[in-house]
Amino acid sequence: MSAVQPATSYDCIVIGGGHNGLVCAAYLARAGRSVLVLEAAAQVGGAAVTHEFAPDYRVSACAHILHQMSAQLIDELALEAHGLRFATTQMPTSALSPDGDSILFGPTGLSGSARLSPRDADAYPRFIERLDRFARLLGSILEQEPPRLGTTEWSDRAALLGLGWRVRRLGRRDMRELLRIGAMNVYDLLQEQFESPLLQGALGLDAVLGTNFGPRSPGTVLTLLYRLAAQSGAGPRALSQPLGGMGAVCDALARAAAAAGATIRTDAAVARVLVENDSACGVLLESGERVAGQAVISSADPKTTLLQLLGAEHLDTGFVRKVSHLRTNGLTAKLHLALDSAPKFTGQDAAALGGRLLVAPSLDYIERAFNHSKYGEYSAAPAIEITVPTVRDPALAPAGGHVISAIVQYAPYALHDGWEAGRERMADQVIEVLERYAPGLRSQVRACELLTPLDIERKFRITGGHWHHAELAFDQFFMLRPVPGAAQYRTPLPGLYLCGAGSHPGGGVMGTAGRNAARHVLAKAS
């Protein structure tokens, strides 16, 4: 028996009370495990929180639209019974052009004031239908534990054959097209399909939001499909705005987990994963407290989990090298503006203002914005996804006030001149760009906050401040995510598991990584 016997012991300890940690905990608790969730911050939610960025002005700190959480997960965990409400669902998207025209993407197709050629109007529905077929296939992959390659296990082979079979079932034409475009860049694909730069820009932005890519980077068709795949799994609740901001999702998750018997402790930062007899046996908190657990499941990013909480000394060199080469630097910033009145975007009515507004007038515009980021600069003219959450949820601001929540591509993790000097300049630059689409905006601004990847790293303890914890690219996807040897949610150290966005399938407020990981842990133990 070891020297210090901790007071309590759990079947499962989940590190991090972000959405993936909570999802994982909820599923484990529902299966009868005793579960403890340890969250470093004062409230649960991780990066999926609603925070007050100016007195009485609240906003979803990172992701501001719930578009990827599967309907199945929401139903299984009965999140609506646990208090999740939507301010709006199936939000429309408006692609803004500098001259005031726009394209409106609605559930029924394209409309808006920008003229589309008959060719584009004709191509769009067919394009979306085809991508949806591919997205459904990818959707089934997202829910699946990645098989291992080069093993003699029948389960791995069966999984691979199953995958091959699903690809084949697309039929020859679709299969050929998928194999062609799968690794392509979204720039070329959209150039093949459409003529309107505005239409191309809007679709291209969806492919690069939250990634380290420009539209010309190969692999951006995958990121687009990834987004669509998760979106199609979300069903009618796709593209929705949770009432009370993104924090409401995690609050509901926490209630669901607690109702299933999980214990959730906040202000309980984990310092180390404890190892005994070459397996994880619990955690040491920063307070010095030890908690014992049969399994330790971390929703922290893989570098934090493996290199800091566990420590390289418990892993072999080759594996450590792979983990340290994981690309984890974010390239996305978040701008929050507290406004004294409703913003007026040229040509946009109230309905459009309650949806997504995109500033990405062409693919070249996005690519140029991306160019800067390669050299440690922020974009001079960034691509932006804007929401005005207060249109559908006025309680987020004082009476009459409004909030602008904008995802800004691109802001490098390591700004050449440093973010201390750069943060304010960049915020000003983004407002400058927004002003072109919403004249008078600057004079409405009462307070402003810009979260750079560096801020996201510090605030939410995500190495590099990347939305997906690790770049979503082919060489970090599926059986390669986060790294070979840890792609099936278990790490080389027995008893230590990963359940965060760094694991398959990746980030976004989706919860699938947490759900898949819980399934894996349960299957292991049974």
Add this chain to the structure above:
Amino acid sequence: MSATTHDAIVIGAGHNGLVAACYLARAGLKVLVLERNDYVGGAAVSRQLYENFTYSNCSYVCSLLRPEIMRALELPKYGLQIIPYDGGCTMMSDGGHLAIYDNHDALRREIARHSPRDAEAYDRYSRDVMRQCKFIKPLLLREPPDPTSFRPRDIASLLDLGFRLNRLGSERIYDTLRFWTMSAADFLDEYFESEIVKAHFAGSSIIGTALGPRSPGTAYVLLHHYMGEIDDTVGAWGFARGGMGAVSAALAASLQASGGTIRTGAGIDRILVRNGRAVGVVLHDGEEIRASQVLSSMDVKRTFLESVDEKELPGEFVQQVRNFKIRGSSGKLNIALDGLPVFPAIPAGAPCSRGDLHVTDTIEMMERAYDDWKEGTWSRAPYIDMLIPSQIDPTMAPDGKQYMSVFVQYCPYELASGPWDAQKRQAFGDTVIDTIARHSPNFKSLILHAEVRTPWDIEREVGLTEGNIFQGELTMDQLLFNRPIPGYAQYRTPLQGLYLCGSSTHPGGGVMGAPGANAANAVLRDLGRTVPR
């Protein structure tokens, strides 16, 4: 009307056309090769454009040419001699340099000068890269399997690929998957820390490619340039004695010895199609030549968009051909020099000066050069791959004089400022010459003649769409079973009797000859003939 009939017509006497023709002739077919220019070779030519200098004015080094093909077609017997060169060098703007040696230990010592850690890493790097080369090598001279097909041949080929992959073992399979999808910059970051070491190796990842070193997929392009072997040394590079035209000349001689015929100055107007079958060609002067098999070594766009009546083809196929990406991204200068230029960065007489010379400092410089291309201008600080082959091969230049080949990345086919003209071509050439001159004080004073070739010029002269050296980008959507068009990656086309044998097909460009050999193979198999060994 021509009275003679032929078993097969090969359009284009570039190296792939000639390789295909050679294999067919050796199998006993009556073969006619038609070449638009007055000389054979396509982009593998030696040309005397200035006094007694010989320019390899398109392709300039020889490495990728498959040894199996050299042996089968007896190219050494027909005069081909490859002279390996030792190493190369990258010069930095601060006067420093990184020399490359064939000798592993010498290279390790040189890398250690920049970073001892990188010298260690180089062992790992070269082992991993060679391992990938060895995995891919057997795929080069094979028809890529169609993953959508249920034909036993395709299934067997896919299974074989699966087994071979499986045999690599878990770790290596993952490495392979990553290698095929990563950017060169990320890939090199996993090994090296020194900027110059990374920049040197990244060079191969962008040559001929409309991508920057940070674009995913460029690690594969890097590999593509490593796949050659000379005298069983994988990854070695050499000069063809007498310039690259010597490759074509040897192929032509080999073909003629097997009874094949070559007609130069015989550009085709169109491919004749009757009832969905290619039955011959019509030349520019109206002459009709019939043959039961037609092989086109032109790229896929030139073949189908310019030489076949659109109504003979399925509409979707035509659209797919239009979507095939062939992008002009490289320029070329051929320079006659009055003597050997001095590069102060390189120790005098160092063997590395006889290899490929580059000027760059960082991957970032290359990436910025790519950004210029995206905006429709030539790179203000281009990546340069230059060689002075006359140091090793005295036949290239008169006594005491030197011939320099300068390959330039990036140079667009279409300028944002409007069409290419003499003035812009001159300005592009000056950019390149100034870039070199910054590293060589006496360079400009030695220039006797400089031929400047933009992608636009290369297209006009050689017939390569956009002057692209690979007849199509080497991106995943255009490799293996996707090259050139999904469903038509096995050298056959929607038209019976019409085959593609150029670099638009698997395994792609470079003076490799594999597409030509594989296409000939496909023709012979369709004819029920045995394939000559």
